[in-house]
Amino acid sequence: MAEQLQGRTVFITGSGGVLGSTYVRRMLDEGARVIGSDLPGHRAEALKEAHAGNENFRFYELDVSEEDQVVEIFKRILADGWEPNVVLNNAAITGELLMGAGKGFPDFADLEVKDWEKTMRTNLTAPFMVARQMDRDIVGKYPCTLINVASMYALNGAHHRIYDGMPFKNFSAYGVSKAGIHGLTLWLAGYWADRGATVNTIAPGAVFNGHSDEFQRRVGELIMLNRMAKPDEIADAMLFLASKAAGYMTGQLVNVDGGFSGW
C-alpha cells in the first residue's frame, strides 16, 4: 500500500489530537502533502515538532468555530501555493475537552444550553463552514474530496450503563452533532456530484487511549472483535477514503468499529 497518497494534498482540522496526529504521520508516510491545523496549544506544538523540517508538512493555527478564520484558511493555503484536494473535517469537542480534563460531565438534566451550543458549533456548524469554504474556493476548480468524521455513537444510541462509575460519560450533544454530520455528507454528495467533488463520512469506533481495564472490558463486550481500536486501525480506513481508490464512493458512511454497529 506504499505511496497510495501520491499527488494528494490533505488538509486536516484538529490534527494535533489522538487520531489527527496519526492521520498526519500515516499520510506523510504514504507520500501525501499534509496541511495540519489545530487550536494553538500543546497539541499543535507537539505536532509541529514531530514534523519539523519535513517539506511535505505545513501547519496553520485554526479555530474551526470562528467563521472568519475558516473563511480565510483556504485563501491562505492557496496563496501559499498548495491546493488541498482532500479535506478532513476531523476537529471536534468531546465532553472532556468541553469541561476540562478530570472534571466530570453534568447529568443530562443539568446540561447548560451554552455547552450544548458550543458542541454544536465546533462539531457541526464548523464542518458546514469548512465545506462551504471548499465550495467557494475549490469545488469545481479541480477534483477534490471531503471526509466528515462521525462516531459509532452517531447513528447508534449510547450505551449509558458502561459509563457507570467512570470518570467520563458519553454526552448527548456529542452524539447528536455526529448524527448531524452524516446528514451534511448526504446533502452535499448529490449537490457536488456534477462538479467533481465527493464526500463521505467515517465513523470510528472506540479508540484506546489509556482507558481502564474495566472500561475496556465493558465496551469490548459490545464490539464483535471484543476490543478497542488502535489509532492506526482507524487511519488505515482513512487512508483509503483519502486515496484515489475511493474515487467512486460518495455519500457513504464507513463504520470502522470492530463490528460494534453490526450487532
Ligand SMILES: NC(=O)c1ccc[n+]([C@@H]2O[C@H](COP(=O)([O-])OP(=O)(O)OC[C@H]3O[C@@H](n4cnc5c(N)ncnc54)[C@H](O)[C@@H]3O)[C@@H](O)[C@H]2O)c1
Ligand atoms: N477517539 C475516539 O474514540 C473517537 C471515536 C469516534 C469518533 N472520534 C472522532 O474523531 C475525531 C478525532 O478525535 P480524537 O480522538 O483525535 O480527539 P482529540 O480530542 O484527541 O482531538 C480533537 C482535536 O480537535 C481539536 N479541536 C477542538 N476544538 C477545536 C476548534 N474549535 N478548532 C480547531 N480544533 C479544535 C482539539 O484541539 C484536538 O486536537 C473527532 O471528530 C472525534 O469526534 C473519535
